[in-house]
Amino acid sequence: MKFTTLTKVTTDSSLPLLLSMARSFVTPLYRAAFLTGAVSSGVLQRLSGRGADVDTLAGALGITDDRQLLRAWLDLGVRIGELAVDTGTYRLKSRTAKALALPRNDTVAAALEEVVRFHLPVLLNAPAMLRSGQRLTMADQDGAIIARSSRVVQPFVEEAIERVLDRAAPLRLLEIGCGSGDYVRYAAQLNPRLTALAVDYQAEVAAAAAANVTRWGLSDRVEVRQADVRELDLEPQFDLITMHNNIYYFPVEERTKLLEQARSLLAPGGRLLLTTACRGGSLSVEVLSLWFEYADFGGALPEATELADQLRKAGFGDVAVRRLIPGDQFCSFVGGNTAGTTKEHSA
Template sequence: MQLTTLKKLIFDKNIFAFLRLGKQVDTVYRTSFVTAANSSGLLNSLNQGEQSLIQLQQQLTIDDTKRDALEAWLECGVRLGELGFRSGRYRLKGKLSRHLAKQENQIAAAMFEEAIRYHYDALLSAPVRMKQDKAYQLSDQDGKVIAQSSQILEPFVEEAIEWSLKHTQPKAILEVGCGAGKYLVYLRDRLASSEITAIDYQADVVAQANQTLLQNNIKDIDLRHQSFFDMQGESLYDLITLHNNIYYFTEEQRQTVLTQAHKLLKPGGQLLMTTSCQGGSSAITALNLWFSLSDVGGALPEVEQLKQSLGQSGFAHVNSKRLMPGESYFAFLAQK
């Protein structure tokens, strides 16, 4: 390095500012790489053992014309310390990659992917999207990732289900938005003789729920690819559940959803909802941003506003319960 170049570097505050931010920049690179490595199947492949470039190309179904690009991408992982490379073979090295590659950590991996793919993108692109009126669409989400990520809430949702069953044993149940099917398994184990119907608007989510039911040898749940707004009839169910999906409806649609639920419930029947609400952690705040920028639904509900909407829909008794200590995650139980 020439002396004149060194002098410029010493007096250039931008260079030192960049160097101070180096660790933060590496964190962005690392989380981005590991997210893509997990969703592409790279972590799973390397979790089986060391692999050559050709083996990874075949397993990831990469065309020969893109082999150089694949090698460049893998080199990023090596430089970031998430992959190791020796004697022409790649291996898992970094703590984050090794942690997310484990089968027992797949829910955490899905949460990580949701945060990087959707929440981070919303934070990054919010000003542009608002200026260009470019809203997120439902197709921008991977239903399987979201369904798997939401499984982290399973213990809290099960607590809410028990809350709803405290004074009643419903004979006919409708689950609106079946997710990965985990709550259906819990309901079937808890209520062996109840008739259970479950619907979801996304076909890939229904397929995932069906697989979950088959894995648990459950064949007596009526699982449908259907919109809630297409449900016909009156006074059909003793319990209707909506878990982590009320914000998939616009604020105008929510009143219609609640009215429809009231119509479908038998007298004395209950509506159970679990949802993140406004006022929570940075993760919930980012989730609220994504839906505020989308045509999928709308901003997360406010607790008192949602209780008021339930009352306006005809429900006589409305109660709410904070499920997660210190977090804005609630259950709502309303009786017809």
């Protein structure tokens, strides 16, 4: 570098900004993107506890050509500090890479994938989407990643189910947007006389839930149907309707009508249990909310008070709101198919 160039660079006021930017977010962004690629390709899991050379990794990934390019990507992982290499054998190096590779941390690995694959693009593309009028669609989600990352709230949802579910009497359950069907299974385990209809709008999700129900030996008690809940034409027959983690799949202005329709499917004295992340929680929840605002099918995550009001407007009585995670805004809402009063609890 010529002396004049060096003087120019070191006195340029943009240089400290560039260096600080690299330190504070460019490197963490690269790490997050590399780790996401390593998790979703299975490289991280393959390297857990043992090393592998590029040929072994290429074989595991089904890569027949371009081994040089795979090596270049792995070497970048070494440069970032996530991997180490010794005489051609790659190993996990960072504590984060080693932890994310463990099966027990799959939920956290999926949460990282969700942030990188879905949260970053909405922050990146929002103004361009507004200019072009383009919106996110259900196809922009990856149901499998969402199903894995939503497991983070599973113990809290299960606790909410335990609180409302009668364990002994015969009980008819409708689950709206059942996903994998895990929560229907949990309810069926708690009450051996429970029978259920589980519906999900996405055909591949409903098919996977139906396969799970068969595998769990519950086909005689649980029917899975691919359906849009708004088009269900059924007699009022359910003692309990559950809706977990999906109220934001419906536009805000349609929620009262949806809840009214859910109530119309309840037997007299039946109850609705709804669980959802609400506004005012963590930053990730706010970005999730933005994602659904930019979707052509959903809407922002609800404020807890707003959703409780919508339940009352839909005719539910004895509306009870409970914060399930201390210090966070993940809440359960219970409403009865009777007119009544409102109770508010906190965790």
